[in-house]
Amino acid sequence: MTLTQADIDLEIAAQHAAYEKRIADGAPVEHQPRRDYAPYRSSLLRHPKQPPVSIDVSKDPEVVELSSPAFGERDITEIDNDLTRQHHGEPIGERITVSGRLLDRDGRPIRGQLVEIWQANSAGRYAHQREQHDAPLDPNFTGVGRTLTGDDGQYHFTTIQPGPYPWRQHLNAWRPAHIHFSLFGTAFTQRLVTQMYFPSDPLFPYDPIIQSVTDDAARQRLVATYDHNLSVPEFSMGYVWDIVLDGPHATWIEEGR
């Protein structure tokens, strides 16, 4: 039997209600999705069933995961953060600029670290061989960028507004427009891969991937804010998206860095 959007809607609602009940019963807020979130079917055989083994890093400053790989100017080129300048011609679509700060849980900026992004083009198609969505490729847009954060944790990208796209998990399944982000902190424990969304997307309620974050406030933190002050006259729409990395880090090592 074909899996429909209505089937998925019911599952999303049930997961949300179960989370609300856990909160009402005194359970802690869940900032992260659960890996066994079944409305996203690809998770079914790919989540561990055993609980993770916990490591208290405060008891051992020598654990490898308290340090992070380093990246530098050699690992990027000057225009890697401008996805509209990687080909001979201009890509098609609405130009946008996305900027924000990379922070740790104490609100401190993470400096000089690598930020990688990738996304679909304005028609909702990735420049990936296995992508089968029948939308046009744009010869002037690859949709891949990277940068290093500045002294205040700031990052900045110029790109094209990505389009939404169908993804065949169920009948009429559509992903809201998003940009994938990959982030490093000062500790490997802070590693994060996530997706940034755009304000007021009508697809949010139907998408089991964004809905896998069942906490309403946490889900909102995946949505960029439109900021008219960041819009560049005659050029681009401006969005701001601050990112906060979870995971313990070694504050005593990083002082003065």
Added chain:
Amino acid sequence: MTKIDTSRPETVLPTPSHTVGPFYGHALPFPGGGDIAPVGHPDTIALQGYVLDGAGAPLPDAFVELWGPDPDGNIPQVDGSMRRDPASGGFLGRNGVEFTGWGRVQTDANGHWTARTLRPGARGRNAPYLSACVFARGLLVHLYTRIYLPGDEAALAADPLLSQVEQARRGTLIAEDRGDGTYRFDIRLQGEGETVFLEFR
């Protein structure tokens, strides 16, 4: 709201994780990602394994990041893992001399990954290990594990993590010696022989 007010700590809350999805292959992997060891280094080891799901099927759309110290147990703070060419806009690859300690390897169509790195040295009370972080389509939050190398049974027995893992699952954290400095380490996301995954607090 995604402008964080750092003067109000209660608003500094973590950004949730999401899956990498299926279409990162033209974005994240880079040439030489698994060639972490400097060329010709005598302490080079080769690692290989499969990433498998709960039905035992290999994942063709996963990647693993490896992060470890040098043979003396020192943490590298060297950039240059994914050097770029400002002339062509392409990748230059590593320079083959410096050791960054970090690599990213994609599974191939058979779900198989390989990497060459330096044999990690011990740090503190820990037996030598590489940190491994697994990403895949279907995985909403990445998974951490460790790759310990067999051989020094005393060091493994004294390791703080290995000694708190139940005996039946401990072996999932220790690579299998295939001789000549080569090791096999499979990552099973679910089911029989499920790899021990870690959380940090």
